[in-house]
Amino acid sequence: MKFPRICALLSFLSLSGVCLGANVVNVSLEAANGAKWSEYVSGAYAELGSNWNGNPSLDGPYEIATGNPIAGSNGLTAFPAGSAWNDIGSLTLDGTATGAGVENFSITGAAFDFSAYMADNDAVVGGYASAVTSITSGTIELTNGAITNLNFEANLAFIYDFSAFGVGPTPFAGTLTVDESSFVLAVDQSYPNPGNPGGPPVRYVWDATGTTSALNLVPEPSSALLGSLGMLILYRRRRR
Template identity: 35%
Template sequence: MKLCRWICLFITMWIAGPVYAETLSIDATADGSSRWSEYFSDAFVQLDHQPGSYLISEYEADGSYVPVGDGSQIAFLNDGDFNSFFDIEFTAPAGRSGTVAIDAFTADFDDFIADDDAIFNTGYATTINSFTGTATFVGGVISQIDLLADIMLTYDASGFGLGMLDYAGTFAITGAEFALFADGSYETGFTPARYVWDVTGTLDLPEPPTATPEPGSLLLAVVGGVGLLTFRRRRKRVTAE
């Protein structure tokens, strides 16, 4: 019976697995329709039309892409392939599958989108004001993320006498799809300093593993087998006596 108890304990620990904190960097790929718009210059950059920028006024009027500038503008680095787009921290599920809360979420969108394309000739800072989210695992592999974060993208326009310009927005993930949107406008004495981030895409999550027998079913089968073996041994011993 001691052997049976030890086997049951071992299998239970194997099913549960270790519980530990983990940080994971997530890659992503932006959709071609993703845009970054600079209303101050009446220009936007669209991923599947870069390099180059186009007049916002013409596009909003009739959907046409009228070039503006020297045609070299790039707002989406690496053609929209965002390596280590953001990081999440969580406590791994007590088992190979399950859904756990995301404990920390960090991102710096300036590393991937319009890093220095603003009229201010500087990058912007990303602040995560608040977030809620979960990560789902199947067979020890992350299969989906659900997250909603309130963010702030901030330009330092002190050199232009405008101070710090905050652009409020959201970053949302549903399953393997993400959407980043931020918008804001400030008076400058000329054209308003309005900037818009409208970026969507897909997370590069691993393929879930193929179906395997449930650990619980395996445990029942093993425990049943050990119990039957123990019963037969005891029965033989009684018969021999």
């Protein structure tokens, strides 16, 4: 979780080095076995690391009522990347980190995409889109470029397009909490069943915990570097 101190040697411009700052943090997570995606219309769930019917590449389906594998199913993979949710999101800071001394920032923006890691690609409605709807708490501390403290809490929406049922985009609300060592994802919402009024509600649940496996500051070009690159482009054009 170190801040990469990147200095570019541009000898053709007689520059000794151009260092970069950063105001974006890329986030990677490691999900613990037992993470679940549950769908209550059909009464089924998938579980990470469950080795459905002895197959380590399959995560379910299981009956919510009994926990038993659903008979007659060929199995499904709801966690295509397994437990490694690399570069699943990013955090935007309200300033630029230099990597020197103790620096504290507020988190003013965030983006996470869980759909490629905890997926339900339904044959009728397709997959979902994930969005951060609001940040309820967000601070980060760096000491000499190392992230020593992170406090991030946000409200999420996982959005399915139920246009096939005459409903349109439908968000399922929840929360995400991430600190420098762990995370908790909890999304759970129900709607009346548009295809079967009075039947089981359309309730989807995403439930996962685990560790924060990587927090990487993304360097941004300094004004000096951008100017140098501009001079290089101009120099190359003049030589043509």
